Amino acid sequence: MKRAFAAGLACLMVAGCQTSTALAPPTPAYRDLGPTIQNMGYDELLLPSTAYGPGLLVTSSAGAGGVSPPLQLAYICSPLYTAAPPPLVDPAASAQTALSLNGAFNVDATVLKAIGLGAKADYVETVTLSLSDVTVEQLALADLEAIVDTLGPKCKGLLNKYRNQGIAYQTLQAVRATVTYQVTFKQGASAEVKNAVIRSLGLSVGANVQSTGDSSVAAKGLYLGLKLKKVGA
Structure with missing residues (x-):
């Protein structure tokens, strides 16, 4: 009797394992670019851009108080x-x-707002970014000093104004890459909305657009992260 009961219990356990419902695969978890860039020692640009490469003189456009990513x-x-x-x-x-x-x-939503999607963002499920042709570009400290030394009087005066406020910087090193945005639209998004979203993404990367598709935009030679040196430091 005990053997028959044990055998029956084993059969029930095996049957239970075989008839259990398989779990659906999890939705892919995408990393955030900002922390990844910062872990490598760079400050992330709000939007990838062809601007602000090595040697160029910059300040914050977000107000006083220095620069922060x-x-x-x-x-x-x-x-x-x-x-x-x-x-x-x-x-x-x-x-x-x-x-x-x-x-x-x-x-994320902050970047989508900066891109200028506006109400069109309501029709977007996700936007992801992938990179290729990644390079690290830099200039020597002597080159940075030579750039400042050769400035004209008007530019040098403006540089001194921002330097006295502690918010004059020069790009020492930069991460550059080809950037591809991939959009997943919500069900029901019209062709007009999709085209408008892709157009906004294209405008955000400027003239360096390499290719566009129904749900993607690729642009080459964009800076993603910078190492800035305070002028005069």
């Missing part, structure tokens, strides 16, 4: 009047940075 910057001197030499590419740092930035990253 995500960076919102403005030029102190126009790049047209800043004699910056071509930046040097660090192959080893580029390879390591590319490895750290592999995969897709979440684009």
